[in-house]
Structures are given as structure tokens and as C-alpha cells.
Amino acid sequence: MIELSNLEFHYPGSDFKLAIEQLSIARGQKVAVIGPSGSGKTTLLNLIAGILEPNSGDVKVGDRHIVSLSDKEKRDYRIKDIGFVFQDFRLISYLNGLDNILLPFKINNSIKVNGETEDWIKLMCDEMAIKSKLSKFPNQLSHGEKQRLAICRALVAKPSIILADEPTGNLDPANKTNIMQLLFSYASKNDSTLITVTHDYDMLKGFDTVIDFNDLTSKKA
Amino acid sequence: MIQSLYLGLKYLQYHIYRTLILIGSIGLIIYLPLGLRKLISESERQMMARADSTPLIIGSKGNATDLVINSIYLEQSDIELIAYSKTKKLDKLGFGYSIPLISVFNARDYPIVGTTLDYFNFRGLEIASGRNLQFVGECVIGSHVADELSLAPGDSLVSSPDNFLDLAGSYPLQMKVVGVLNTSNTPDDRAVFTDLKTNWVIMGLGHGHQDMKKVTDFSLILEQDSSNITASAKLFIYNKINGEDLESFHFHGDANTFPISAVIFVPDHHKAATLLRGRYKTEAFKEQILVPSDVVRHLLENIFRIKHLFNTAFILVGLATFLILSLIIALTLRLRKKELYTMFTIGSSKTKTIEIICTELFVIVLGSISLAILLYGVTGYFVEAFIRQFIL
Structure with a gap:
């Protein structure tokens, strides 16, 4: 369960302000976040991930109060419990496919590669149809392949929460459907929470809940 | 640390030409004062050795x-x-x-x-x-x-x-x-x-030259008395000395x-x-x-007074290199801002990010020092021949 209560956040020197009185997302839910640009959708993801700290209020994930975690605890929380998927893939240009998938293990010592991880990577790569692309560098891949690779990276540590920031924004219709199916499939099989920011209203039908920032959850100062 | 080294090496390998240019430039800057110093000291040694072996x-x-x-x-x-x-x-x-x-x-x-x-x-x-x-x-x-x-x-x-x-x-x-x-x-x-x-x-x-007493061509003789014979310019002067001519x-x-x-x-x-x-x-x-050693020492003191100028120049070049390197690092960090932020977002610490960057720098500096040592070794090997060819 993710719970946000009495949450307020604003960037220093900006008139933007995000205020959420109460928001609860149950485990395993597939949530779409929609709203105009600059309404705070990505900020919401960053607050849940503990990258940003609210000015007031609380972010609770399970029984953990994210705001009160130390920096190290926040990093460990992100690496173990959160899988990030970005619109622009954010793959590391100088690492090949496999190294990109393994990146979380290389930048944080709290998780280790073991036999189970290797099996999991093989399974994911099979499902995502990128097994033959693991030795390629990002600039040698298509947009669809890049995003599937980025999803593998996001899921490699079997996170309980997937935060996807416009994951289909750069993809053609066929790839959009494919990517969303992969994310839904993982979330369903692993009882993971999927929170997806999107501008694509055609993609909303697979989600359990839609949070619309045009409504009361967002306001400008 | 091993993972940081791995990521650092992957970055350098991917940008291999940039890396090699950096290693080459820094290596040469490190080598230049060392190599020149070696060349100067070896020149001094060789010149002095020759002078010392000649008493007066x-x-x-x-x-x-x-x-x-x-x-x-x-x-x-x-x-x-x-x-x-x-x-x-x-x-x-x-x-x-x-x-x-x-x-x-x-x-x-x-x-x-x-x-x-x-x-x-x-x-x-x-x-x-x-x-x-x-x-x-x-x-x-x-x-x-x-x-x-x-x-x-x-x-x-x-x-x-x-x-x-x-x-x-x-x-x-x-x-x-x-x-x-x-x-x-x-x-x-x-x-x-x-x-x-x-x-x-x-x-x-x-x-x-031809034996004037034996010449048959009298146009070779300008004047002749009892003791002297004056030859004309037509007289053949030997341009080599062999056994037969030696007597003449x-x-x-x-x-x-x-x-x-x-x-x-x-x-x-x-x-x-x-x-x-x-x-x-x-x-x-x-x-x-x-006393040749006195003269040569005095000469070297004057010539190699320029060594002090070199030292100053090298300090300035080193400083300039450091500043350029800092600029390169700053620009690289700016270019890699998104990549580093991605790592941070996923779960990397700032310390880890700095560790990766420092590892890359360490490899570049290590490569540069190795290159400088290699060039210094090559200089040491060829210095005598070089000095003989171009200085002495």
C-alpha cells in the first residue's frame, strides 16, 4: 500500500505547488496518472521514490515512512523496491544491453547477482524478445528494443513498485501496446504496483485506477 | 570499487579515441620535462666525460x-x-x-x-x-x-x-x-x-709530381739551371699517394x-x-x-642556464594542463549529467558516482604516467645515440 497524506511540495523559486490531501494506492494496483504538462505527475513519482522530499506531509510505502528514511535507506529502497521506466529510456550509452540490465547491481552493493537473478534475466529477455540484442549498444537498437531493454533493467531486482514516466511516449502504436502489455503482465504476475504517467488516453483501459491531475489533486499556487 | 572500475573502463573503452588522445596529451606533458632533463643531463655527462679525459x-x-x-x-x-x-x-x-x-x-x-x-x-x-x-x-x-x-x-x-x-x-x-x-x-x-x-x-x-729530371715533354720546364728546375703549371701533381708515387x-x-x-x-x-x-x-x-673540463663546465653552465627557464615553463605548462583537465572534467560532467542522474534515480549514491568518475580519471592518469615512463625509457635507451647524432 502506498499512502500519501497532507502532502505539499514546491520547487524552490518556482510558483509550482503540488498538494495531495489523501491518496492511497493498494498493492498490485495498476494506476494511470494523467494531466497536463507541468501539473506534477513526474513530481509525484519522484516523491513516491524518495528522490524528492515533500515540504510537508507523509509518503508511506508499506510500513515505511519514506520521508524519514536516511539517504542510504532511500537508495536501498529505490534499488530493491522500485523499478523506473522513462520516456527517453535513459539507457547508458557506453554499456551494452546486458550491462544496462545489470546496472542496478553495479551501482549499489545492497543487491547481488545470483543464480536466481541470472534465470530471471534470461526469462525476461525471452519474454521481451531482446535476447539477441544483449551485446548491442543502445545506439544500435530501435526505440521499441530500447524501451524493452529499459523495462528489463527496471524489473531486474523484481521491484514491488514500477514507476513508469510516459513509457510509451516515444513509441509507435504497435510498440506502445506491446510495452504496456509487458508492464501489466509483470505487475499481475508479481503482485506489483504499477504507476504510469501517460498522456495517451487510448492506453487507459488496462488500468485499475486513473488519477487525473486536472481534478482536485493538483493546483497551482 | 570493482564495479566502479568496470563502469569506468567501459566508458573509456566506448570513447576510446577520446581516451587515447587524453592519455597521449597528458603523457607527453608529463614526459616532456623528464625527457628533456634526461637529455640535458646525459649531454652534460657525455660532454664532461670527454673533457675530463683530456688533461690539458x-x-x-x-x-x-x-x-x-x-x-x-x-x-x-x-x-x-x-x-x-x-x-x-x-x-x-x-x-x-x-x-x-x-x-x-x-x-x-x-x-x-x-x-x-x-x-x-x-x-x-x-x-x-x-x-x-x-x-x-x-x-x-x-x-x-x-x-x-x-x-x-x-x-x-x-x-x-x-x-x-x-x-x-x-x-x-x-x-x-x-x-x-x-x-x-x-x-x-x-x-x-x-x-x-x-x-x-x-x-x-x-x-x-712527375720527376722533372725524367720528363720528355720539355714544355713542362719553364727554367732550368744547374741546381733548380722551374716547372710550368702543366706539370702533373699527383692527387693520391700510392706505393710508386710515395718516393716523389x-x-x-x-x-x-x-x-x-x-x-x-x-x-x-x-x-x-x-x-x-x-x-x-x-x-x-x-x-x-x-684545462678542458674547466672550459666545458663553464660553457655548459651558460648553455644549460636555460634549464631554469625550462623548469619555469614546465610548471606553467603543468598548471595549464591541470586547468584544461579540470575544464574537460567539468564539461564531461555536464555532458553526462543525465546519465549520472539516471544512476542516482535508480539507486546510486553521489559517492558512487564520484567514485566512477575518479576511477576513469585514475585510469587516464595511470595510462598517461605509463606512457611517460615508456617514453622516458625509450629516451634513456636512445639518448646516447641521439646526443651523438644531434648534439656532440
Whole structure:
């Protein structure tokens, strides 16, 4: 369960302000976040991930109060419990496919590669149809392949929460459907929470809940 | 740490050309002062070694540096010549023995050095092939001359006339190469040695020609009386000395008055050297006596004063490099901002990010230092040859 209560956040020197009185997302839910640009959708993801700290209020994930975690605890929380998927893939240009998938293990010592991880990577790569692309560098891949690779990276540590920031924004219709199916499939099989920011209203039908920032959850100062 | 090294190496490998250029630039900047310092110190050592091995030099008054350079490095310079009799006078003093030198002419850009066999013993020069000098018109060549001109005993080498337009001046003499010296890694390797008489022949002080008493072409004779025959310019002057012509070679005038460039004086002991130098200080001599090591040391002090300028320049270059490197790092970080933020978002710490960047820098610096050490090693290996080729 993710719970946000009495949450307020604003960037220093900006008139933007995000205020959420109460928001609860149950485990395993597939949530779409929609709203105009600059309404705070990505900020919401960053607050849940503990990258940003609210000015007031609380972010609770399970029984953990994210705001009160130390920096190290926040990093460990992100690496173990959160899988990030970005619109622009954010793959590391100088690492090949496999190294990109393994990146979380290389930048944080709290998780280790073991036999189970290797099996999991093989399974994911099979499902995502990128097994033959693991030795390629990002600039040698298509947009669809890049995003599937980025999803593998996001899921490699079997996170309980997937935060996807416009994951289909750069993809053609066929790839959009494919990517969303992969994310839904993982979330369903692993009882993971999927929170997806999107501008694509055609993609909303697979989600359990839609949070619309045009409504009361967002306001400008 | 291993993972940071892995990521750092992957980054450098992906940007291999950029990495190699950086390593090359920094490596050269590190190497330059070290290499130059090595070159300077080795030059000093080699120049001083040659000077230290030559106890005293006596020559005409004038530029001491020119005299020493001419006498020990066999570099030709405009020094006034002295009479050969000076050698005999020095020997008579009983302080040691003297070795006359005359170095005025060239043979295909290598100095022709007229001297006595004592010179070879004094310098420890040994014949590698052939034999030593025996007759007028022969030469023994240094190993470098032999290699460069592809000469061996039995070949011949022609002296280069100092002035083609001077009809009264020296004529080219075809010398017979009778020996090649062992390599000594000194200026002797780059010289052509003859005896003094051969040099005097090149100077025109001695010559060989047709026997005037046996000529059948009377147009060769301008005047003839009971004791003298004056020949015309048509008379054939030999341009080489072989066994048959040797008898016809003769000198006009007193050999004691013939010129030499300088005398290397080898005293029997330190006291003898001091006494001889004392004489030159107190008595009126036309010549000067020099201790080569003093002259060369003074010369090097002046030449290598520029070393201090180099040091300052290197400090400034090092500072400039540091600033440029800082700029490169700053620009690289800016370019990689998104990548580093992605790592942070996923779960990396700032410390880890810094560790990755530092690892990359460490590899670049390590590569640069390795390159500098390699170049320094190569310099050390070739420095002697380089100095012999370009400095001495």
C-alpha cells in the first residue's frame, strides 16, 4: 500500500505547488496518472521514490515512512523496491544491453547477482524478445528494443513498485501496446504496483485506477 | 570499487579515441620535462666525460671554447694555427708527452684529423678491422664514418677542398682507408684520422709530381739551371699517394714551422700539469694552456642556464594542463549529467558516482604516467645515440 497524506511540495523559486490531501494506492494496483504538462505527475513519482522530499506531509510505502528514511535507506529502497521506466529510456550509452540490465547491481552493493537473478534475466529477455540484442549498444537498437531493454533493467531486482514516466511516449502504436502489455503482465504476475504517467488516453483501459491531475489533486499556487 | 572500475573502463573503452588522445596529451606533458632533463643531463655527462679525459690543451690565444671544441669534440672552428715545433718544445720540458692535432679539412663532411699514433693510445682507440696508419696518404676512419659512407679497409676517401675557387689553396687528396676503429661512442667515431704529413699534403705544403729530371715533354720546364728546375703549371701533381708515387712526395720548407691546430698535453702526474700551467701563467707564451673540463663546465653552465627557464615553463605548462583537465572534467560532467542522474534515480549514491568518475580519471592518469615512463625509457635507451647524432 502506498499512502500519501497532507502532502505539499514546491520547487524552490518556482510558483509550482503540488498538494495531495489523501491518496492511497493498494498493492498490485495498476494506476494511470494523467494531466497536463507541468501539473506534477513526474513530481509525484519522484516523491513516491524518495528522490524528492515533500515540504510537508507523509509518503508511506508499506510500513515505511519514506520521508524519514536516511539517504542510504532511500537508495536501498529505490534499488530493491522500485523499478523506473522513462520516456527517453535513459539507457547508458557506453554499456551494452546486458550491462544496462545489470546496472542496478553495479551501482549499489545492497543487491547481488545470483543464480536466481541470472534465470530471471534470461526469462525476461525471452519474454521481451531482446535476447539477441544483449551485446548491442543502445545506439544500435530501435526505440521499441530500447524501451524493452529499459523495462528489463527496471524489473531486474523484481521491484514491488514500477514507476513508469510516459513509457510509451516515444513509441509507435504497435510498440506502445506491446510495452504496456509487458508492464501489466509483470505487475499481475508479481503482485506489483504499477504507476504510469501517460498522456495517451487510448492506453487507459488496462488500468485499475486513473488519477487525473486536472481534478482536485493538483493546483497551482 | 570493482564495479566502479568496470563502469569506468567501459566508458573509456566506448570513447576510446577520446581516451587515447587524453592519455597521449597528458603523457607527453608529463614526459616532456623528464625527457628533456634526461637529455640535458646525459649531454652534460657525455660532454664532461670527454673533457675530463683530456688533461690539458695548448693552442693559440683567442677563443678558449673554440679551441677546446676543436680539439676534443673535433668540431672545426676558426682557430689560429700554431707551429708544429711547439710539440717538440713541450716534450723537452719533461712534464709528460704531447699529442699534436690538426683539424682543418673535411672528407665528405667528416673532419680529417691529423695526429700521431699516440692519440689512439691516449683515447684507447683500437682498430676493429684493417691496420693502423703507416704511410702518408693513408687514413683510419671512425666506425660511424665507415657505416655512413660504407667504407672498409682498401677503399679510398677523397678530402674535400676548402675552396674550389682558390687556385693556390688545397687540392683534393685521395686517401687510402687502411683501418676502421672500434666504436667508442665519442666524436672519434665521426672522424677521419691521418698522420700530420697527410694533412700538410692536403694543405699544399707537400706534394708529389712527375720527376722533372725524367720528363720528355720539355714544355713542362719553364727554367732550368744547374741546381733548380722551374716547372710550368702543366706539370702533373699527383692527387693520391700510392706505393710508386710515395718516393716523389716531398715537403717544401721546415716541418717545424708547419701548422697544427692544438696540442693535447698528457702530464706524467698532477704536479707536472700544475707546473706547466704555472709556466704559462708566468712566462710570455704566444699560446694558451687550457684545462678542458674547466672550459666545458663553464660553457655548459651558460648553455644549460636555460634549464631554469625550462623548469619555469614546465610548471606553467603543468598548471595549464591541470586547468584544461579540470575544464574537460567539468564539461564531461555536464555532458553526462543525465546519465549520472539516471544512476542516482535508480539507486546510486553521489559517492558512487564520484567514485566512477575518479576511477576513469585514475585510469587516464595511470595510462598517461605509463606512457611517460615508456617514453622516458625509450629516451634513456636512445639518448646516447641521439646526443651523438644531434648534439656532440
